[in-house]
Amino acid sequence: MKINKKEQEILEILEKDARLTPADLSKMIGEDEEAVKSMIKRLEKEKVLVHYTALVDWSKVEDSEHVTAMIDVKVTPKRGVGFNETAERIYRFKEVSSVYLMSGAYDLSVTVEGRTMKEVARFVSEKLSVLEEVVSTTTHFQLKKYKHDGKIFEDKQTDNRMVVSP
Amino acid sequence: MPVTKSYVAKSVEAMRPSGIRKFFDLAAGMEGVISLGVGEPDFVTSWSAREAAILSLERGFTSYTANAGLLELREEIVSYIHHRFDVTYDATEEVIVTVGASQAIDLAMRAILDPGDEVVVVEPCFVSYVPMVELAGGKAVTVGTRGEEQFKLQPEALKEAITSKTKALLLCSPNNPTGAQLDKEDLKAIAAIVEEHDLIVVADEIYAELAYDIPHTSFASLDGMRERTILINGFSKGFAMTGWRLGFVCAPPELTAAMLKIHQYAMMCASTPAQYAALEALKSGMSDVEEMKKDYRRRRNYIVQSFNEIGLDCLMPGGAFYVFPSIQSTGYTSDQFAELLLKEEQVAVVPGSVFGKGGEGFVRCSYASSMEQLQEAVRRIDRFVNK
Numbered sequence: 001m002k003i004n005k006k007e008q009e010i011l012e013i014l015e016k017d018a019r020l021t022p023a024d025l026s027k028m029i030g031e032d033e034e035a036v037k038s039m040i041k042r043l044e045k046e047k048v049l050v051h052y053t054a055l056v057d058w059s060k061v062e063d064s065e066h067v068t069a070m071i072d073v074k075v076t077p078k079r080g081v082g083f084n085e086t087a088e089r090i091y092r093f094k095e096v097s098s099v100y101l102m103s104g105a106y107d108l109s110v111t112v113e114g115r116t117m118k119e120v121a122r123f124v125s126e127k128l129s130v131l132e133e134v135v136s137t138t139t140h141f142q143l144k145k146y147k148h149d150g151k152i153f154e155d156k157q158t159d160n161r162m163v164v165s166p
Numbered sequence: 167m168p169v170t171k172s173y174v175a176k177s178v179e180a181m182r183p184s185g186i187r188k189f190f191d192l193a194a195g196m197e198g199v200i201s202l203g204v205g206e207p208d209f210v211t212s213w214s215a216r217e218a219a220i221l222s223l224e225r226g227f228t229s230y231t232a233n234a235g236l237l238e239l240r241e242e243i244v245s246y247i248h249h250r251f252d253v254t255y256d257a258t259e260e261v262i263v264t265v266g267a268s269q270a271i272d273l274a275m276r277a278i279l280d281p282g283d284e285v286v287v288v289e290p291c292f293v294s295y296v297p298m299v300e301l302a303g304g305k306a307v308t309v310g311t312r313g314e315e316q317f318k319l320q321p322e323a324l325k326e327a328i329t330s331k332t333k334a335l336l337l338c339s340p341n342n343p344t345g346a347q348l349d350k351e352d353l354k355a356i357a358a359i360v361e362e363h364d365l366i367v368v369a370d371e372i373y374a375e376l377a378y379d380i381p382h383t384s385f386a387s388l389d390g391m392r393e394r395t396i397l398i399n400g401f402s403k404g405f406a407m408t409g410w411r412l413g414f415v416c417a418p419p420e421l422t423a424a425m426l427k428i429h430q431y432a433m434m435c436a437s438t439p440a441q442y443a444a445l446e447a448l449k450s451g452m453s454d455v456e457e458m459k460k461d462y463r464r465r466r467n468y469i470v471q472s473f474n475e476i477g478l479d480c481l482m483p484g485g486a487f488y489v490f491p492s493i494q495s496t497g498y499t500s501d502q503f504a505e506l507l508l509k510e511e512q513v514a515v516v517p518g519s520v521f522g523k524g525g526e527g528f529v530r531c532s533y534a535s536s537m538e539q540l541q542e543a544v545r546r547i548d549r550f551v552n553k
């Protein structure tokens with residue numbers, strides 16, 4: 001899909017802060033609000049703008065059970081079952097939060113979320129590694145999240161500027 | 167024996183305190199202030215530049231550098247100025263690394279002024295210009311600019327200010343506090359007058375990287391002007407490096423030698439770790455500058471449109487990170503406006519009057535703040551103006 005300069009700007013802005021309204025965007029890029037709304041509609045319809053979410057730090061929430069594992073999956077594509085089909089079989093599981101096709105030592109990088117390590121381990125052994133095309137899996141559990149999608153979780157940076165300066 | 171007299175020099179006693187100080191004191195003690203009064207980026211220096219400084223310390227690079235600064239840094243500055251602004255300087259004879267653009271302004275004035283020499287200063291302007299001229303023994307002749315003319319210096323006004331004693335013109339584009347940017351044609355008209363009257367131009371181009379609609383034109387890049395220009399720039403604004411205190415000045419050899427004489431005695435050299443950080447900023451930091459510039463541009467658009475919507479006339483400035491809306495519709499002076507806004511809505515702005523002629527009736531608002539802060543500031547100013 002070809003997009004224009006203004007649409008490019010809308011995407012760049014929303015990617016950093018999806019809460020900005022069409023009215024804000026309209027001022028920021030110098031385009032009227034109705035035009036901004038219809039650009040957003042078009043980008044949503046074409047699935048360029050896929051979804052709006054919040055970044056949550058579950059580790060701050062008491063008693064919340066939340067583990068994330070990143071799994072390297074090696075796959076042998078079979079006749080009629082390419083990477084895409086295998087990926088689809090994997091990403092349809094609701095436990096799976098992301099799937100990427102990778103270059104390098106393994107083929108699919110799969111992120112799985114669960115409440116406990118046991119739950120994730122069970123998913124890997126019972127659902128993932130049993131798939132016919134899957135040759136091997138290597139599971140890495142995340143121990144701590146420092147930065148995600150460009151955001152630092154515990155940003156120590158504060159605004160140290162003097163309130164008024166020349 | 168008790169002290170019975172003041173030891174302070176008369177010339178210093180005569181200096182007026184900066185009008186900015188008063189608002190700093192007012193705002194500093196207050197809770198919940200949103201400040202649009204800050205003259206520096208809200209971004210921190212890129213990690214790669216900070217890391218380069220740390221590495222330089224780990225390696226023990228803690229001694230003085232050459233008076234004019236690390237040769238490697240001067241060479242990088244020369245190549246940067248050449249690529250970005252199409253002016254060519256010699257790294258060994260025409261560049262000095264300074265302690266901010268601030269020191270470069272001081273050096274320039276002290277190097278060119280004899281007692282009584284006049285410098286035309288274009289206002290509203292950065293608060294240090296007039297004091298720097300005066301401390302160097304010169305006389306500042308101020309010329310105002312007006313909103314009707316986008317706060318651009320008018321050739322006629324410049325001609326009127328020139329006398330037989332005029333030695334220099336101090337020019338700043340993009341400008342603090344108005345954000346006004348002089349384009350090539352504006353500068354050419356000024357250059358013609360400069361040539362006719364055989365003046366030298368001290369060009370403060372510290373905001374050169376922050377030009378949003380048309381690229382910055384360096385005064386030194388105009389035909390015949392390189393030999394008549396002391397070009398001042400630095401890392402504070404575009405590279406978000408204010409606290410490092412690092413700038414530079416480029417000028418023909420004779421002028422550079424004169425400034426270096428002062429610099430070697432008064433300063434020796436700029437801070438060594440800061441020089442390593444700046445070196446890295448030039449080598450790998452241009453994409454960071456571009457990213458920041460994109461953000462500033464969007465915030466500028468947002469705040470200009472918002473001010474106009476709530477009834478404060480505001481021009482779309484070409485550069486820097488300031489807007490300079492008119493507050494005349496409110497009936498307040500700029501000082502009253504700023505003080506009441508701070509007291510009633512806890513938003514800090516700087517009254518235009520502190521920046522000299524032409525500043526009254528306007529306030530300076532910096533948009534070097536997050537969108538969230540700007541949105542809240544606009545809400546509060548709207549409430550204040552339309553109560």
Ligand SMILES: Cc1ncc(COP(=O)(O)O)c(C=O)c1O
Binds near residue numbers: 268292372408
């Ligand atoms: C127009 C202008 N010149 C010079 C300076 C000083 O910059 P530096 O931090 O490089 O000394 C400033 C800073 O506010 C400025 O606005």
